[in-house]
Amino acid sequence: MAARGKHRRTRTSPLTRGVVTAGTGIAALALPLLSTTTASAAQPAKVPAAAPAAAQVRTVTYTTVKGDTLYGIADKYGTPGGWQQLHKDNRKAVGDNPRLMHAGLELKVRTTKKASAPAKKSTQSVATATQASVKTYANNLDGWIREALDIMAQKGIPGSYDGIYRNVMRESSGNPQAINNWDSNAAAGTPSKGLLQTIDPTFQAYHVDGTSWDPYDPVANITAACNYAAARYGSIDNVFGAY
Structure with missing residues (x-):
């Protein structure tokens, strides 16, 4: 909005109050002069748009x-x-x-x-x-291997059913309570335990989150052993003897 009085011609005589003459010489056009009140009247303010309501969390x-x-x-x-x-x-x-x-x-x-x-x-x-739809597994060697494989897939640990089964049968014959009390590890106080015969330090170092901390737990033992085998050999599938 223009400021008060801006662009308004200077009044030269009291006789011209109320009109201002605009022209070039012959004809003149009398224009009503806006009153002070009118000139300074503020335009109606626009109502600001309502701010969007904050999202409820x-x-x-x-x-x-x-x-x-x-x-x-x-x-x-x-x-x-x-x-x-x-x-x-x-x-x-x-x-x-x-x-x-x-x-x-x-x-x-x-x-x-x-x-x-x-x-x-x-x-x-x-x-x-x-x-x-939560998946269930049989409480036997087949079920333990399949559950371990699903956990390994989620954790990015390589291994196949055949690779796990082959090593389990060599190490423990499928007995989750198997323990070796006669080799060098046993002599050092850390006997090999469980389906894939892990010693406690290895089991703890390669334990997989979400499984039991009991080395005799079948699924925990398989996943920890496969995690170790992946780090050392690339996969449990590459293990064909003592590891």
């Missing part, structure tokens, strides 16, 4: 399924801070490496998405379906 519990990633979960729920914040909030459950996840983890997920009643029902249905 709430926390939900999500149970992971095979194939889930932190990025995908954060994107699905609109998690503030993205997958990095989701990992930070669930580091105890996920571990230090955000790429290594397995099914059945219960994550606390911050979400900005408001679920309607049908969506909430759908979420409950998904949770029920997830629980129903």
